[in-house]
Amino acid sequence: MLADLTPLRTSPDYRRLWFGNTVSWIGQGMTSLAVSLQVYDITGSAFSVGLIGFCSFLPLVVFGLYGGAVADTLDRRRLGLVSATGSFVLSVVLVVVAVVGLERVWPLYVVVALQAACFAVNSPARSSMIARLLPAEQLPAANALSSMTSTTGTLVGPMLGGLVVGWWGYRAAYTVDAVTFTASLYAMWRLPPMLPEREEGAGPGRASVADGLRFLGTRPNLRMTFFTDLCAMVLAHPRALFPVVAVVWYGGDARTTGLLVAAPALGALLGGVFSGWLGRVRRHGLAVLLAVASWGAAVAVFGLTRQLWLGLLFLALAGCADTTSMVFRNTMLQAAVPDEMRGRLQGVFIVVVAGGPRLGDFVAGSVSDLASPVLAVTGGGIACVVAVALLGLRHRGFAGYDAKDPRP
Incomplete structure (x- = not known):
């Protein structure tokens, strides 16, 4: 009845990818709460906090579709590495904003939108690679483990974010997020090249x-x-x-x-x-x-x-x-x-x-x-x-x- 850990045991590449994603999801959950709290501290407006969701929604839709097309054209490992690096850089930007004490919400909105765009490009590439790393019979177990990653981040990340912001401030929460992203970067860097497989005789073309x-x-x-x-x-x-x-x-x-x-x-x-x-x-x-x-x-x-x-x-x-x-x-x-x-x-x-x-x-x-x-x-x-x-x-x-x- 307990979760099948076979994918973690049989595939070192998947194991690193799963661990890196789990750690980075927790960091992203911390940042999500910290951004909401910081926007409310600056504006005192619930509407302004609600705009955070709007800023992330449009990039998710637009870049989700086109990110998937790019993932069917280029080396998915390289695409995942570039988009994960973009997310890491944006986490560092949030640290800088907190350090300099910039009391403006527009940089936070811009970072949230760009983070959503990076996630929308990274996710199709990462998800498409799972079927190449594992045999078909292990895919249900791998997807169950992935569900644990996202739900753990949803539950644990905001709780830790609230504690860290309460004790040490926004700068600490954003710093933890930036540090945890290195696990995801390392996992993606260790993967082999993963160009999309095409029918024999078909050229690379555009997706x-x-x-x-x-x-x-x-x-x-x-x-x-x-x-x-x-x-x-x-x-x-x-x-x-x-x-x-x-x-x-x-x-x-x-x-x-x-x-x-x-x-x-x-x-x-x-x-x-x-x-x-x-x-x-x-x-x-x-x-x-x-x-x-x-x-x-x-x-x-x-x-x-x-x-x-x-x-x-x-x-x-x-x-x-x-x-x-x-x-x-x-x-x-x-x-x-x-x-x-x-x-x-x-x-x-x-x-x-x-x-x-x-x-x-x-x-x-x-x-x-x-x-x-x-x-x-x-x-x-x-x-x-x-x-x-x-x-x-x-x-x-x-x-x-x-x-x-x-x-x-």
Whole structure:
């Protein structure tokens, strides 16, 4: 039942990459909180803090698509190294801004936007390399380990960031982030060259975003991985309502909101820790359908709870289901996609991951204002289950997807 550590044991390159990413994710989590706190200290405006998310969203979408195309053209190791170096330099810029005591928010916004652009270029290159470092049967385990990296960064990074800022100030938090980035740089530097594999006789050429989208349009199983994720993120994403829910349903305060935010991340982390069984599942499409439906069902029940411990439990179950879905969706994108297309499909993945939750926040907030939080949460969860069921009936071949014979 525990996480399968085989990829870490068998591949030194993957082991270094995983460790470097884990350490740097924690540092990035610290910086994310520190930037938010610094913007609020300078402006005293919650709106100004909210602009941080806007500054990162557009670069993620734009550079996610084009970064994936570049990853299908150039040496992915070199691309990952250059983009990781850019992120490291930007962390150093934040240290300099804090040291000189510049009381302006625009440098922080610019750095956040550039960091998002570097991440959007780095992520497709890094994700595309995993399938080259490991055999196909180890990909579910590798993706489960990657989920633990991101959730650990989401949970531990902000907590450490708050402590470091409180004790030693922003300069210390940014310095820790810059230092932790060296682990990711070292891991990327040690990788072998990794040019995209092409069909025999094909020239290097240029990878087009449009070609990647056309390829996706003719591969029903791959399209379903995105459609199912959008069902969860757009229809059943209650994050924007947590401040309201904490007060109205549970009679709590900001600390209660913090617990609600942490519960899905903790569930996702536990889903990664107890992911050993995922490698024995062959029907990945069916697993995705069940996992996304479980997310929607857990969110729907959460909307009916009025006891905090019970609400936290169902949010944690939703987070665990999300990890399961993510593992199999990522595995399908790695195993069923030709290497020359992996970067572009990973770029589309970034756009969905970046845009879906933000659209879900808008939908949940709108339904809550027009009707009620209960309808927004419980109705959204039920809508997610129904939408996934209809998708499964419409595309029956997806449920039959077999990891032993991956068909896109």
